[in-house]
Amino acid sequence: xxxxxxxxxxxxxxxxxxxxxxxxxxxxxxxxxxxxxxxxxxxxxxxxxxxxxxxxxxxxxxxxxxxxxxxxxxxxxxxxxxxxxxxxxxxxxxxxxxxxxxxxxxxxxxxxxxxxxxxxxxxxxxxxxxxxxxxxxxxxxxxxxxxxxxxxxxxxxxxxxxxxxxxxxxxxxxxxxxxxxxxxxxxxxxxxxxxxxxxxxxxxxxxxxxxxxxxxxxxxxxxxxxxxxxxxxxxxxxxxxxxxxxxxxxxxxxxxxxxxxxxxxxxxxxxxxxxxxxxxxxxxxxxxxxxxxxxxxxxx
Amino acid sequence: xxxxxxxxxxxxxxxxxxxxxxxxxxxxxxxxxxxxxxxxxxxxxxxxxxxxxxxxxxxxxxxxxxxxxxxxxxxxxxxxxxxxxxxxxxxxxxxxxxxxxxxxx
Amino acid sequence: xxxxxxxxxxxxxxxxxxxxxxxxxxxxxxxxxxxxxxxxxxxxxxxxxxxxxxxxxxxxxxxxxxxxxxxxxxxxxxxxxxxxxxxxxxxxxxxxxxxxxxxxxxxxxxxxxxxxxxxxxxxxxxxxxxxxxxxxxxxxxxxxxxxxxxxxxxxxxxxxxxxxxxxxxxxxxxxxxxxxxxxxxxxxxxxxxxxxxxxxxxxxxxxxxxxxxxxxxxxxxxxxxxxxxxxxxxxxxxxxxxxxxxxxxxxxxxxxxxxxxxxxxxxxxxxxxxxxxxxxxxxxxxxxxxxxxxxxxxxxxxxxxxxxxxxxxxxxxxxxxxxxxxxxxxxxxxxxxxxxxxxxxxxxxxxxxxxxxxxxxxxxxxxxxxxxxxxxxxxxxxxxxxxxxxxxxxxxxxxxxxxxxxxxxxxxxxxxxxxxxxxxxxxxxxxxxxxxxxxxxxxxxxxxxxxxxxxxxxxxxxxxxxxxxxxxxxxxxxxxxxxxxxxxxxxxxxxxxxxxxxxxxxxxxxxxxxxxxxxxxxxxxxxxxxxxxxxx
Numbered sequence: 020x021x022x023x024x025x026x027x028x029x030x031x032x033x034x035x036x037x038x039x040x041x042x043x044x045x046x047x048x049x050x051x052x053x054x055x056x057x058x059x060x061x062x063x064x065x066x067x068x069x070x071x072x073x074x075x076x077x078x079x080x081x082x083x084x085x086x087x088x089x090x091x092x093x094x095x096x097x098x099x100x101x102x103x104x105x106x107x108x109x110x111x112x113x114x115x116x117x118x119x120x121x122x123x124x125x126x127x128x129x130x131x132x133x134x135x136x137x138x139x140x141x142x143x144x145x146x147x148x149x150x151x152x153x154x155x156x157x158x159x160x161x162x163x164x165x166x167x168x169x170x171x172x173x174x175x176x177x178x179x180x181x182x183x184x185x186x187x188x189x190x191x192x193x194x195x196x197x198x199x200x201x202x203x204x205x206x207x208x209x210x211x212x213x214x215x216x217x218x219x220x221x222x223x224x225x226x227x228x229x230x231x232x233x234x235x236x237x238x239x240x241x242x243x244x245x246x247x248x249x250x251x252x253x254x255x256x257x258x259x260x261x262x263x264x265x266x267x268x269x270x271x272x273x274x275x276x277x278x279x280x281x282x283x284x285x286x287x288x289x290x291x292x293x294x295x296x297x298x299x300x301x302x303x304x305x306x307x308x309x310x311x312x313x314x315x316x317x318x319x
Numbered sequence: 320x321x322x323x324x325x326x327x328x329x330x331x332x333x334x335x336x337x338x339x340x341x342x343x344x345x346x347x348x349x350x351x352x353x354x355x356x357x358x359x360x361x362x363x364x365x366x367x368x369x370x371x372x373x374x375x376x377x378x379x380x381x382x383x384x385x386x387x388x389x390x391x392x393x394x395x396x397x398x399x400x401x402x403x404x405x406x407x408x409x410x411x412x413x414x415x416x417x418x419x420x421x422x423x424x
Numbered sequence: 425x426x427x428x429x430x431x432x433x434x435x436x437x438x439x440x441x442x443x444x445x446x447x448x449x450x451x452x453x454x455x456x457x458x459x460x461x462x463x464x465x466x467x468x469x470x471x472x473x474x475x476x477x478x479x480x481x482x483x484x485x486x487x488x489x490x491x492x493x494x495x496x497x498x499x500x501x502x503x504x505x506x507x508x509x510x511x512x513x514x515x516x517x518x519x520x521x522x523x524x525x526x527x528x529x530x531x532x533x534x535x536x537x538x539x540x541x542x543x544x545x546x547x548x549x550x551x552x553x554x555x556x557x558x559x560x561x562x563x564x565x566x567x568x569x570x571x572x573x574x575x576x577x578x579x580x581x582x583x584x585x586x587x588x589x590x591x592x593x594x595x596x597x598x599x600x601x602x603x604x605x606x607x608x609x610x611x612x613x614x615x616x617x618x619x620x621x622x623x624x625x626x627x628x629x630x631x632x633x634x635x636x637x638x639x640x641x642x643x644x645x646x647x648x649x650x651x652x653x654x655x656x657x658x659x660x661x662x663x664x665x666x667x668x669x670x671x672x673x674x675x676x677x678x679x680x681x682x683x684x685x686x687x688x689x690x691x692x693x694x695x696x697x698x699x700x701x702x703x704x705x706x707x708x709x710x711x712x713x714x715x716x717x718x719x720x721x722x723x724x725x726x727x728x729x730x731x732x733x734x735x736x737x738x739x740x741x742x743x744x745x746x747x748x749x750x751x752x753x754x755x756x757x758x759x760x761x762x763x764x765x766x767x768x769x770x771x772x773x774x775x776x777x778x779x780x781x782x783x784x785x786x787x788x789x790x791x792x793x794x795x796x797x798x799x800x801x802x803x804x805x806x807x808x809x810x811x812x813x814x815x816x817x818x819x820x821x822x823x824x825x826x827x828x829x830x831x832x833x834x835x836x837x838x839x840x841x842x843x844x845x846x847x848x849x850x851x852x853x854x855x856x857x858x859x860x861x862x863x864x865x866x867x868x869x870x871x872x873x874x875x876x877x878x879x880x881x882x883x884x885x886x887x888x889x890x891x892x893x894x895x896x897x898x899x900x901x902x903x904x905x906x907x908x909x910x911x912x913x914x915x916x917x918x919x920x921x922x923x924x925x926x927x928x929x930x931x932x933x934x935x936x937x938x939x940x941x942x943x944x945x946x947x948x949x950x951x952x953x954x955x956x957x958x959x960x
Contacts, residue, residue: 045529049521053780054622056611057833058857069833071779074802075765077792095615105613106539113537180552183433184559185536186566188583255533258616265533265617269526273780273833281787290518292745294633295506298648299745307521311748334490334873379663380653384704387670420704421645421658421870 023238024223024230030245037252038260045264050283055273060087069273077275088271095262112170119164126156130218134225149215157207157214165200168193188254195247202240210234325351337412337419344373344416352414357404365402365414367392372415382412382420431554434563437596438588443485444555444596447879451551453886456893456900458931467925469878479874480595484555487874488602488639491595500591503635507594510634511573514626522744527626530618531566534559540610540620545860546603549886556883558610558620561600564593565623598637601627602876605865605884606741607826612857625866628742638742641871647738647746651753655700655734656870664733667703668710668726675711679944680951683714688761689725694799695763695791696724697754697778699771699913700734701870706916708954709770712940716800719949720808725763732757735774740781741866751782758791766793770938772827772912773865780832797828797837797911800940804844810948813847818905820846820942821895823888823919824859825912833857838911838939845946846909852895860887862910864918880918881925889922893932900932905957908936920960929959 059068068087070076094100099117103110133147146152172193175181211217216233220241223230233241251257258265274280288308292299302313320339323332328351331339336355338344349369353361361369371392375383385407389396396407403410408420432444449464471481481487494500513519520527540558541547547556554560563585570576570584587593604624611619632638640646650656659667668685675683686692696717702709717724727733731753739747755778758766768774779793803809822842828834835856842849852859862869863885871877896906910916919936928934935957945954 045525048525048528049517050784051525052522052782052784054523054526054619055780056608056619057830057835059833071775071795071832071834072798072837074794074798075792076794076798099615101613101615102537102539105543105615106537109537109539180541181536181538183431183554184538184541184557184563186563186583186585189536191583255535255616258533258535261529261533262616264525265529269529269619270611270617276783276786276788276790278788280784281789284785284787287521290521293513293516293519294745295509296633296636298636298643299633307748310745311752313749379666380660381658381663381704384667384670384707386674386707387667421641421649421656 021230023233023241024220026242026245027224030249033249034251037249038257041252041257042260045261045268049287050280051269053272054269056270059271059273060084060091070275081275088267092262092266095266109174112167112174114167115163116167116171119160119162119167122156122160123164126153126160126214130214130221131225133218134221134223137222138226147218149213149218151213153214153218154207154212161200161203161207165197165204168197168200172197192254192256195243195250199240199243199247202236202243205236206234206240209236211237323352323355325354333419335409335419338416341376341416341418348416349414352416356410356414358402358414362402364394364398368394368399368402368407368411369415372412372417376415376417382408382417434560434567435586435588437555437564437600438590438593440482440592442482444483445553446485447553447883448551449882451553452882453549453551453890455886455890455926456897459889459893459926462926464882467878467882469875471875475874480599481874482592483596483599484553484603484879486876486879487599488871488876489598489637490640490873491598491637493591493595503594504589504591506635507568507630508572508589510630511569513634514630515569515574520626523622523626526619526622530562530620530622531569533616534562534566534618535616536563537615539613539615540618543609543613545607545609545863545887546605546884549863550883553883555600556603558604561597561604561627562618562620562623564597564600565627568593597627598631600624601631602639602866602868602871605826605861605863605868607861607865608830609858609861612830625741629744632743633745639867639871640873642738642742642867643746646867646870647743647750650731650734650736650738651746651749654730654732656736656738657700657704657734659700659704659734661728661730661733664700664703664728667707671703671707671711672714674707675714678708678711678951678954679715679949681949683711683718685710685714686725687728689723691762692725693723693764694725695732695758695761695766696726696769697735697766697774698726698733698769699736699774701736701913701917702769702771705920706913706938706960708941708956709938712938712944712954713769713796715944715947715950716803716809716940719947720803720806722803724767725761727757727761729757735768735771735778737774737777737782738867740773740777747777747782748785751778751785754778755782755786755790763791766791767796767799768793769796770911770913770940772825772831772914775834776827776831795828795832795834795837796940797834797841800943801837801840804841804943809943811845811943811946812948813845813946815946815952816846816848816907816942818848818907819896819899820849820907820909821852821892822849822855823852823862823892823908823910823912823915824855824857825910825915826859826861826865828912829857829859838909841939841943842909845942846907850895852891860891862888862912862915862918863922864914867914869914869917869921877921881921885918885922888918889926892934896932896934902931902933905933905935907942907955908934909939909942910936911939924959933957935959 057069099114102113133143136143175185219231289306291305292307292310302309320331323330328348333339399407479487479490544558550556567584567587570580601624606621608621646656649658654660672684698710737750775795868880910919
């Protein structure tokens with residue numbers, strides 16, 4: 020097995036493991052107190068989807084619409100709706116960038132999927148062996164992503180307030196990605212215009228067989244891409260899946276307290292509260308239950 | 320803690336000029352604080368307001384509502400402002416040795 | 425923007441200087457005439473040189489915390505160690521189970537796109553003062569965590585950016601925690617869902633629960649006083665009874681029939697919970713509630729038990745321990761009174777604290793909590809009150825309190841009421857869930873140390889004041905009395921200051937008040953003129 024293939028296995032595994040670990044970290048976090056933000060996607064009550072707009076809301080059935088939630092998420096994913104509404108100058112470069120990435124990831128997934136199917140002996144359309152369609156697909160994705168990334172980098176570098184407010188990571192991400200894109204252009208233009216090589220490489224990866232030789236451009240592309248993917252889950256770019264948590268678990272979580280919540284709070288009240296300030300420690304106890312009970316207050 | 324001095328009177332005050340130790344108040348202190356409020360001489364009406372505020376605070380621990388002050392002393396709000404230019408809360412209460420009101424008031 | 429030297433970078437927070445980012449009075453967002461002629465310096469209050477030696481104001485020339493530099497290096501070191509320890513606790517499952525997930529999500533996913541900056545009323549209203557940028561504060565926290573927090577390492581620190589953990593950073597960051605009203609417009613506009621307001625709040629919590637640093641008006645004379653004496657205003661149950669007795673008398677005189685407040689009535693349908701400041705500052709508000717309850721035939725009661733008559737819960741803004749203590753007490757009182765429900769009066773943060781954030785702590789068996797807004801809307805809609813909207817023949821606009829609109833989604837209910845009792849109602853722009861904060865949120869309205877009140881009036885409230893004026897742009901002059909409806913005690917406290925500082929009564933005949941007063945003013949059973957048109 021050549022080094023590039025090994026690198027691919029390692030970085031893809033790292034990417035998958037990173038995403039899973041990150042997701043678990045959030046999913047396994049303690050039940051948090053409600054911190055929702057209205058409006059909610061069309062739900063039970065009045066205007067902002069809030070049951071608080073109704074009298075005796077606890078006597079009425081809770082109405083929630085998964086469909087409405089999905090519609091909002093779809094708008095976020097496909098049209099970057101919040102960016103469009105609140106930051107128009109950012110919207111076009113960001114939209115191009117994201118759509119380019121969507122196309123490229125879809126391409127990568129399709130090639131890998133095809134490779135897996137072939138390894139399993141299943142028939143796969145010859146389109147995914149390489150050809151004009153793949154070429155156009157790849158070029159479109161790469162084109163949009165590159166234009167978008169250049170636009171984003173230009174804004175970040177040239178607009179004083181953005182430059183001031185950026186962290187080093189923000190530039191590193193864009194530069195790294197542009198390096199991936201540059202290598203990809205080199206690969207597409209110089210070595211593998213119809214993605215036949217990519218398809219063959221994917222098939223080899225999937226069947227753990229010897230990968231065909233590749234040009235230096237393609238090798239560079241694969242190496243840089245792997246590096247980027249392995250790093251991604253540990254950066255804010257993980258928002259591609261953590262947005263499930265920020266939106267669904269926090270922003271839209273208006274569930275009234277139920278048995279599950281009560282059981283969770285009973286547990287957390289037994290946890291040790293380590294904070295040092297005197298007013299917290301008052302009451303002498305160690306647990307959160309003690310802290311809550313220690314509230315006599317001091318008159319000044 | 321800043322100090323307020325006038326003549327023989329020296330007391331500790333908070334950053335807004337209210338007494339830090341309200342229990343250390345007496346008539347002498349009242350006259351002294353009044354000068355800082357632009358009141359050179361305390362008339363019967365000044366004392367009427369101050370006594371009412373003081374008694375209420377001693378009994379209830381807070382300053383009375385402005386409306387009640389006016390009703391009980393028989394002095395309209397306009398006149399209270401004439402007597403204590405900073406007003407009932409920032410002027411008269413300060414002279415009466417009350418602590419600064421807290422909370423959404 | 426003005427031509428002062430280059431705006432500070434995040435790393436500059438730890439670089440000692442007299443003032444990192446002074447408030448530029450020339451850069452404040454302009455107001456419409458005649459207010460454009462007001463010199464902001466007449467409202468501003470500069471700290472004296474002497475005061476600046478006693479307290480730290482090196483962030484922006486303002487001091488909210490009266491923080492004094494420790495006398496020696498040891499004292500400084502201890503505070504810095506406490507800050508570092510606090511950072512670890514903030515990310516701990518045991519120490520911060522209540523907000524860990526939302527906090528981690530906000531800390532780890534900011535792309536610095538600055539969409540939030542344009543949404544922030546403090547940042548925009550100040551004319552773009554760099555330190556009021558929502559991400560500025562959050563990034564100091566992120567950089568500290570990347571360097572000194574759990575899981576901090578050199579790579580993360582390099583990617584996050586530089587910051588130094590010294591006393592200058594601590595003092596400025598502590599002050600910076602109190603330059604955000606937690607209005608959450610930033611979260612609303614964030615494409616990813618990062619909540620800079622939450623980070624500010626958690627920072628306040630760290631300072632309070634680990635270092636014991638919190639504004640006096642929120643803690644020592646706020647939540648502590650509420651727990652010990654019964655109310656954050658210092659009003660004991662005895663004082664309360666005296667005050668409400670007086671309010672009943674006054675109200676009865678005003679309306680022309682006897683109005684009396686029931687106390688501690690077990691088994692009543694409704695326990696009404698007011699912000700206790702209403703009794704003292706705006707007695708016509710609880711008075712109006714009493715009139716409405718009585719005329720609509722509601723079975724209701726107030727509580728005279730400690731904490732049972734004060735809806736506030738300042739801990740919502742700065743301290744989980746105090747928050748939980750107050751909320752559980754309030755719930756326990758409701759339980760013992762065996763009321764069917766608690767109706768929260770016109771206090772914004774009380775809604776969010778008791779109905780939303782405390783909900784999971786109180787559990788499914790707690791007495792349910794409802795907002796006055798739908799409660800009032802239902803009464804008005806039922807026809808139980810005979811109303812003549814012609815009695816409210818003056819322009820009215822509505823300020824949507826942040827905690828009601830973005831915090832509970834209550835937008836339509838107050839408007840149902842206004843459509844019935846205010847024929848000349850007009851909306852502000854933007855309104856509803858897009859409203860601007862009054863500038864008094866998160867406790868600012870009750871904080872007045874040093875020159876903080878002046879800052880709050882001039883900077884924090886700037887966008888809102890402009891908005892209010894624009895809502896009445898068709899009838900701006902003092903010949904037309906106009907009413908700013910603000911159903912929230914803290915907002916009213918802020919508006920009182922804003923209108924007074926800008927001379928809005930003289931210039932525009934602009935006054936403010938709650939929603940219930942408008943309803944009572946329109947009741948035909950009530951003697952005309954419930955609303956008094958004078959500055960208050």
